[in-house]
Amino acid sequence: MISTKFTELVGCAAPIQQAPNGELATMAALPIAVARAGGHGMLAALTTPASELEPVLDELAAGAGAAWGVNVIVPMTPPETVELAAQRAPLVDFHQGDPDPERVELVHRGGGLASWQVGTAREARAAQDAGCDLVVAQGTDAAGYSRGRAGTMALLQEVLDAVDVPVLAAGGIGTARGVAAALAAGAAGVRVGTRFLAAAEAGADPRYVEALVAAHAEDTVMTGRFAPPDVPLQARVLRSGLESDRAFLAGESTGAVRGVQPAAEIVRELTEGAEELLARAARLAAPAVA
Numbered sequence: 541m542i543s544t545k546f547t548e549l550v551g552c553a554a555p556i557q558q559a560p561n562g563e564l565a566t567m568a569a570l571p572i573a574v575a576r577a578g579g580h581g582m583l584a585a586l587t588t589p590a591s592e593l594e595p596v597l598d599e600l601a602a603g604a605g606a607a608w609g610v611n612v613i614v615p616m617t618p619p620e621t622v623e624l625a626a627q628r629a630p631l632v633d634f635h636q637g638d639p640d641p642e643r644v645e646l647v648h649r650g651g652g653l654a655s656w657q658v659g660t661a662r663e664a665r666a667a668q669d670a671g672c673d674l675v676v677a678q679g680t681d682a683a684g685y686s687r688g689r690a691g692t693m694a695l696l697q698e699v700l701d702a703v704d705v706p707v708l709a710a711g712g713i714g715t716a717r718g719v720a721a722a723l724a725a726g727a728a729g730v731r732v733g734t735r736f737l738a739a740a741e742a743g744a745d746p747r748y749v750e751a752l753v754a755a756h757a758e759d760t761v762m763t764g765r766f767a768p769p770d771v772p773l774q775a776r777v778l779r780s781g782l783e784s785d786r787a788f789l790a791g792e793s794t795g796a797v798r799g800v801q802p803a804a805e806i807v808r809e810l811t812e813g814a815e816e817l818l819a820r821a822a823r824l825a826a827p828a829v830a
């Protein structure tokens with residue numbers, strides 16, 4: 541297993557965080573399966589009222605140990621839901637809002653860790669200054685709505701130079717090669733979304749999974765078509781869904797989706813593959829023996 545500042549901080553065995561998925565807002569099965577497999581599981585709160593979130597948090601606490609968190613969309617998630625998450629979740633992650641020390645303090649008062657998904661190095665620094673324990677650098681390769689304009693690798697390099705807290709790389713990472721590249725660059729872990737859409741425990745519509753399997757990196761596009769009225773945000777989706785007006789959110793990592801697999805198999809494949817690739821890279825970097 542690969543130990544990093546992230547795995548030590550959150551107490552999991554593998555530097556793989558399953559991305560929060562707004563389409564599975566009240567479903568604990570996927571984050572529980574990921575946490576049990578040694579990764580870190582995330583639940584998206586989206587617009588869930590606190591009363592509906594509470595039983596889901598009970599399920600997570602019982603099934604996922606401490607390796608889980610709740611994601612908040614700043615302009616959408618109800619304040620009581622944020623407060624409940626702050627009291628109960630071992631980690632609360634924020635997205636789509638400027639880093640805010642008050643929100644971070646709320647999480648810390650509840651005893652949890654705070655993270656912020658950011659799209660620029662400046663935002664990463666603001667998240668660190670606001671007291672966040674870690675940041676997620678989300679490039680535009682990512683599925684769904686992103687904050688910034690730069691791709692994951694370019695953004696990750698800037699963010700790693702800008703902050704001291706552990707950094708997760710998000711967007712376009714769905715294979716062991718992507719995990720190894722991010723870790724070798726200095727990331728403390730990766731956030732993986734699209735690949736886990738095809739986890740058995742996600743229970744995705746088979747047509748969605750079929751479309752992901754058929755697609756490659758070049759088959760996704762950014763569009764504003766599915767954003768709420770008056771929200772000028774672009775989301776990355778499958779081009780094939782546009783014809784039938786289906787918002788199949790997908791990252792450039794869609795080429796890594798080959799079919800439905802148990803989440804534990806995905807965690808194992810990503811971790812063991814990255815270990816092998818990093819060991820090979822270490823041999824390349826070792827001085828030649830005379």
Ligand SMILES: Cc1cc2nc3c(=O)[nH]c(=O)nc-3n(C[C@H](O)[C@H](O)[C@H](O)COP(=O)(O)O)c2cc1C
Pocket residue numbers: 559560561562563584585586611613634635657678681682683684685710711712713714731732733734735737789790791792793794
């Ligand atoms: C179906 C789907 C729903 C998502 N919903 C959320 C969400 O509610 N909150 C959030 O912060 N990110 C959300 N994301 C984005 C992820 O946090 C992450 O940045 C992205 O999945 C990483 O790119 P990848 O899909 O190429 O791995 C979602 C991603 C997908 C695929």
